Amino acid sequence: MAAEHPSAARFCLLGPVQLVVGERAVPLGGAGMRGVLAMLLLEPNQVVALDRMVDVLWAHEPPPSARTMVQGYVSRLRQRIAEVDAGALIVTTPPGYRMVVDESMIDVTVARSLLAKAREQPAARRAELLRAANALWRGPALADLGGRLTAPELTELRLAILEALYDAQLELGRHREVIGELTQLIDAQPFRERLVAQLMLALYRANRRATALDVYQRFAHRAAQELGMDPGPQLRELHARVLRDDSGLLEPSPDPVITPKVGVLVPAQLPRAPSGFAGREDELDWLSGLLPPGETAAIGVLAGPAGVGKTALAVLWAHRVAQAFPDGQLFASMRGFDPQHAPVRAADVLTQFLLALGVGVDDVPFELDDRAALYRSILADRRVLVVLDDARDAEQIHPLLPAASSSFVLVTSRIRLDGLVARTGAKLLSLGTLGVDAAERLIEHMAGTPAHSKDREQRRKLARLCGHLPLALRIAAARLAGNPQWTVADLVAELADERSRLGALDLADADTSVRAALDVTYRSLRPELAETVRHLGLFPGTRIGPHPVAALTGGDVDECRRRLRALAASFVVTETSRDVFLMHDLVRLHAFALAEAEMSDVDRTLGQRRLLRYYLAGARTARALLRTDGVVRTETAGPPMATAEDAVDWIDQEWANLLAVVETGADSDNETDEEVVALARLAAEFSEGTRALGPAALSRLVRLVV
Structure with a gap:
């Protein structure tokens, strides 16, 4: 281990945070830089997220430059580690950094190894190893970080080492030597029953029986007053043996004073396996x-x-x-x-x-x-x-x-x-939704009737309307099984209406509902993310990106990108490629219902108007670039485009959304009619010059333009 080679580099956390080479501590800068090093060393060879570092160092109230500051700390740490050839490396690994290091170079790992090695050793050797482990502490762990970073597991590690050391000392008959240390330690850790028991035993063996009983009484009184609890059964048993002056306590024993009584139960707590499972x-x-x-x-x-x-x-x-x-x-x-x-x-x-x-x-x-x-x-x-x-x-x-x-x-x-x-x-x-065949098998099992050729296509339509979501499929199949008079075609017809689809996927008696399940996720979101979901309910297209979401919400593009990625982490949307997000059909319908129920008419109209103007600004910029085949000024309200190639890419990516915005605007009767017509005319130009439209889309555009 690194601790056995004094000239080797060592990373120290059990006291001030240090990098030591030989006997020299390498300067590491301020508390922020040492805090980053400590976080990386507490989880060696594991990725520590940059956002977590920011939260820890600034107690969840970081300044705007926090991420940049952490990146600076990492850069300087790399430089210091390289300068002294410490044999470690900080690697950038999204979403943060990873310290690649031989863990035996870290004093925490050495302490744990010594504790593990001491087990099953004779008492003298055990005491030697545990004293070496305890000597690694040079004061309170992480002592120079000003409370920015806490690691309760290091406190627990030291207590475990000390308790094991005192057991070894008692086994060796060194009870008088440990009385002072135990008394001082119990003042700092008054509710560690194992320490109390060790002190009582040491005092009893030192012919201080009354003091041992007093230690118990003070502990029992404090536990009752501050915790509302009695001493544990093994401490009570020790107290009873001291009371009756049990001479058996005078004999050193290899057994710890207090050990948990663990039986041989073999738990089998798994719930019943699900029936009708398909796919996966x-x-x-x-x-x-x-x-x-x-x-x-x-x-x-x-x-x-x-x-x-x-x-x-x-x-x-x-x-x-x-x-x-x-x-x-x-x-x-x-x-x-x-x-x-x-x-x-x-x-x-x-x-x-x-x-x-x-x-x-x-x-x-x-x-x-x-x-x-x-x-x-x-x-x-x-x-x-x-x-x-x-x-x-x-x-x-x-x-x-x-x-x-x-x-x-x-x-x-x-x-x-x-x-x-x-x-x-x-x-x-x-996990994504089920495949087509698995969805059909699930419906067949739950409905209790095999699919015949005549209704197989209807069941596939039913699965599509359920978005291949297992919960929705099970509810739909349960409705079929519970209502024999209903056909698959009847249920398909009911689910085809988007406004009533979520209501149809609801089993009120069983308290099972797709809407309720989606509500739970929505209610768990932070307020700004919930607001974004409501605005997404106004989005008529399918391909969502940060720029149109910023238009809908009137927000900042970078902030909307962060929100979309946060929603992706909660599976409200799915990021299929960089800055391209999709919504499951049932989630989209849920968002639409939220916008209807929780947004005012004014806010809905304002969001739709901003979205329309965003696409109109983008279409005008794209047309200008395509006509000039050169650089033109991008409209500030629209997406960023600089060349004709950018324009073609934007039209290709946003075509379905652009048509959906036109169609939604055409269905409304408001002051944006002229802008809807202008966007429709531009879409018609694009369809003639850059791509072919399907008959339905072309018909809509002709109707609008004429």
Whole structure:
């Protein structure tokens, strides 16, 4: 390890943040630069998102130049590391940066390795290794960052080292030596029962029985007053043995003073596997390809929009591979997007999991960090499948991730969880809608009747009207099964009306609805994103980009680009190529209904007018460029174009949208009639000179122009 070679470069986090070469600390600049280094070293060889760095360094209130400042910090860090030939490299890896480094060069890793190595060693060797680990601390971890970055796991690591060290010292009969240290440490960590037990035992062995009992009474009183809880059963048992002057306590023992009582339960918490499952063969193969886990617990993420079948896929796959996890399967609904309940706290899920793994009710630790540490310890020697369904964000599930183990964690969410991928190396799969054949099989199974040749095409139409979305398909099929008098053609006719389609995909008695599922996603968005969704309900075309959205909202193009990408992360839209976004048909209808219900007539009219003028400005600029075959001034209200080639590209990309804007304007009766006609005339010119129109579009244009 790097710590064994004094001349080698070392990265230090257990105290001031430093890069040390030999015995010399390399100057690293201010707290911001050291904070960036610390974040990269806390997650070595993993991507740390730039946005997360900004949020941490400026406590979620960054200045406008924050991203540029972080990029500057990274640049200077690269320079310092290269100057001293430290053997590490900071690599730009979207969405952030990754520190490529031998982890044995980091004092945190060395401390963890020494703790792990000490296990199963004789007491004398164990104490030696643990003292070496504790000596790596040169003060509070991350001491010189001014509180910008906190890492509670480093506090937990040091406490785990100290507790193990005191156990070794007690086993060696060095009880008098540890009394002062334990007393001081308990003043800083008053609710660590293991430390209290160690101090009581040391005092008892030093013939200070009354003081040992007083330590217990002070702890019990404080726990009752401040936490409303009693001491745990093992601490109470130790207290009882001291009270009755149990001489057995005088004999050094290799067993820790307090250890959690863990049974041998094998949990089997998976919900029932879904029936009528169709398709997803590639996705099932992808999941199976993540097995077996390696030295660290593997993590898979299934992300996708509401109703796409994430939970069904996760549960089905989990049942198929359950035999590969002989130590059990854990399942928790995180309720990240439940309209009736708040998201489940990680602390509550940890309690559920610990009880399922055999920990007694009284042995579940009070603090979240302690529960997580016990959970990781139990899973370290087990092969367990953990399914976390409907996660709200990475922070909700991070405490539920095992560390080094052969377990596997599968997470589902309505957002992409890019932060989790960046921090842990999780593998992400974004789920799309079903293929044509799979959608038809799902309808056939749910409806309970096979498709005959005469209605197979009708079922395919039904699947198209449902957007091949599994939830919509199941609702449609359930309506067919529940109403034998209805034919597929009847349901197709009802769904063909866009204004009533979402209402038709609603099973009121079962509290199952496509609209309700989409509402949950919409209500979870930040206000500015929800506003953008409402404006998208005014967009008559299919191909969405930042410039037309900026026209609709009256906003900044760059800001609208960021909003669209944020909506893509929540699967409201899909970015099919750079700056090209599409909306699923049912999501589009939902956005249209939101615009109708939640926007005033004035705001709707204003947005439509701005969009019309945007396309009119773009069409005029394109015509000027095509006529002159040279550079003309781009209208400020329109899209950026500089050459005839740009004009042709814009027309080709925006043609369907341009016609949709014309048709929408022609259907309205307002003061923009002249602008609608002007845009229609320009579209007619383009159709003659640059492309052929279909009969329906040509008919509309002729009608408008004449």
